[in-house]
Amino acid sequence: MKSDLDNLMQERNLDAIMVLGNAEHNPPMYYLTGGGHVRDALLLKKRGEQAVIYCNAMEREEAEKSGLVVMPTRLGAIDELLKNSIGIFEERRLLAGRVGVYGTFDVGTTMRLMDTLKNALPDVEFMSELKDESIFMYAMETKDEGEVARIRRMGKVTTEVVGKVAEFLTSHTVNQDEALIKEDGAPLTIRDVKNKIALWLAERGTADVEGSIFAIGRDAGIPHSVGNPDDVLRLGKTIVFDIFPAETGGGYFYDFTRTWSLGYATPDAQQLYDEVKAVYEKVVENIDLNVDFREYQKMVCDEFGRNGHKTPMNTEGALTDGYVHSLGHGVGLNLHERPISRHTAGNDNRLKSDVVITIEPGLYYPEKGMGARIEDSYWVRPDGKVELLAEYPYDFVLPMKKWKKL
């Protein structure tokens, strides 16, 4: 939680932190400011003290919504520092000792800024942390109730939109080739479906900034394929629909996946889905406070491995079929954050109180033209219970309203 930042700074012997960039679409800056229309800003926070944000005077009122101390600059703060003087950034003596540096920002400008600061302040020791290991990722790992409420709200939006997509798909007519047909007679494509998803998310005041995955057939068997826009929706093919919208302005994410087969399922696809579903259920039944997240990844690898699938634990090198990824991850201001479940991850990925995680086992066989994944987001509550944040049915076959299997 945000209140852990000072302790984390102390653990890592950091006297101050510096965050660069916009307030939006920049998790560390959003975390400390709450977002808003503030660009190319520079935030400094001494351990144990409130953060101070330096930004263009024109954005002062936007920045003040953060509740932080705002120091206006004539140019954008980083331009001011690079082109004019670092004097104003030193007045409050926040840049001293060991300073951790964070944010998402232009790479060349970051390099120039760090060179400038190191030359101007030789006594200050600037520390880099890899994104996934930074104090922010550790602070963000646990959520307060306000953050959970925002993720839960995104879960509600997500499942509403997924329901509308299911309704939309199953309302189409079907031609002789089992393709879904629009009112104008043209086949329904993934592009059409994605346009609807964007629209229905926007209607609910949210955005799929990172896009979403809606992949059919072979593409459903490639976890990172987002789907080919020109692909036509057809009966009896696996569809992997992974949707991960965020609050507009770069706020909290939700992460959710269902796998569908329209009209009917082939026996192979049904078996694949059933295996994924059984493993998903086993994990959810066993999930518990303070257990190491990696234990569940091992459980899933054991189950799938026993059924003859390749997994990251029984196969060396890059996997292209079987269970090719890990079980889940934390979700918050980052779509992927701590804790992590990869079996090679560190031993500090327990499901402690206040984490929000995804559970998302899957099996992929691109050469057989199929894949299946089920994903929901869960909150490990302070009382130790593990709560599903948004309910949605697990039907695999979605019956078409205007079509019956002969």
Add this chain to the structure above:
Amino acid sequence: MKSDLDNLMQERNLDAIMVLGNAEHNPPMYYLTGGGHVRDALLLKKRGEQAVIYCNAMEREEAEKSGLVVMPTRLGAIDELLKNSIGIFEERRLLAGRVGVYGTFDVGTTMRLMDTLKNALPDVEFMSELKDESIFMYAMETKDEGEVARIRRMGKVTTEVVGKVAEFLTSHTVNQDEALIKEDGAPLTIRDVKNKIALWLAERGTADVEGSIFAIGRDAGIPHSVGNPDDVLRLGKTIVFDIFPAETGGGYFYDFTRTWSLGYATPDAQQLYDEVKAVYEKVVENIDLNVDFREYQKMVCDEFGRNGHKTPMNTEGALTDGYVHSLGHGVGLNLHERPISRHTAGNDNRLKSDVVITIEPGLYYPEKGMGARIEDSYWVRPDGKVELLAEYPYDFVLPMKKWKKL
């Protein structure tokens, strides 16, 4: 244009360039790859040669849509380099001589990566360029016809949505306090309007990733205020509506502003608007191929200064009223790019053939509760003509359909 990159590299004595980050919402990477679902990638391009993109093997097919050479890595490319070995990045000997570094990426990981590379490759000289002065900003300054067509398409979407907003506002009923009233009896707020804007943009397959400005009264007098969501729409107040949507996935922007007063205008506001309109027209009448963009900024400062307004050229220090910004900027994959019109800018900001620019004079008086800005985007064509990319009327007062001034 993209074809200028090799010449720009030669001018700056760069043997190669390295670009970090995602393919989306990262202009240099988008420029070279065309976007797509590719994360934490690393792109290397030797001068005179095609670019090579290193990315997670799971994203190989997405990366191949770029048409570039794709080199799959087991982890994300940057993780692979940091955690395993830089060997695979050296195989093609692309990292040699002077290498410029670009992109938008996590700050701490960038610092760590650069330290790692400098240690491992002491003979390579890594060069930083400030974002606004980078070879990408110079290459992107001129657009080919395909790029202009995409910006024009965004202009069409933008003006369609602006028209729908005008229709939406003027269709409301008005209460005794001259507030706009919704069907449920509650007053219409900026939040309601912004939700509609997001919806109508999404319907057209685009997104206001950077938000938009819809500010009324005093906030209209603060150019960077995005508007208070709880503010109620009222008659006779200036509304500054600055909308700058981009293609989904971080593609091309359009940039557009109108100022409205619903129902009627106060004499002061009408005069303010007329002054802005007259200056806007004077610039547009005089705009011409190869003229220095700063000349038009000086023209606007002269005109406004003559009418007694403060401008960046007649006043020292930060301005809070009068003409507080500069006339315009290039627009493309970045909302703000070259050329720039600030009078203190360099002498290489001519309106050369193939640039796309905004023209956006404005006057701001927050203490008087009003502001006005007019903005359109123009293309300086290869034949020397300057073409407005999307037409939209310049009416200031929007008559309310269900209300008449007594």
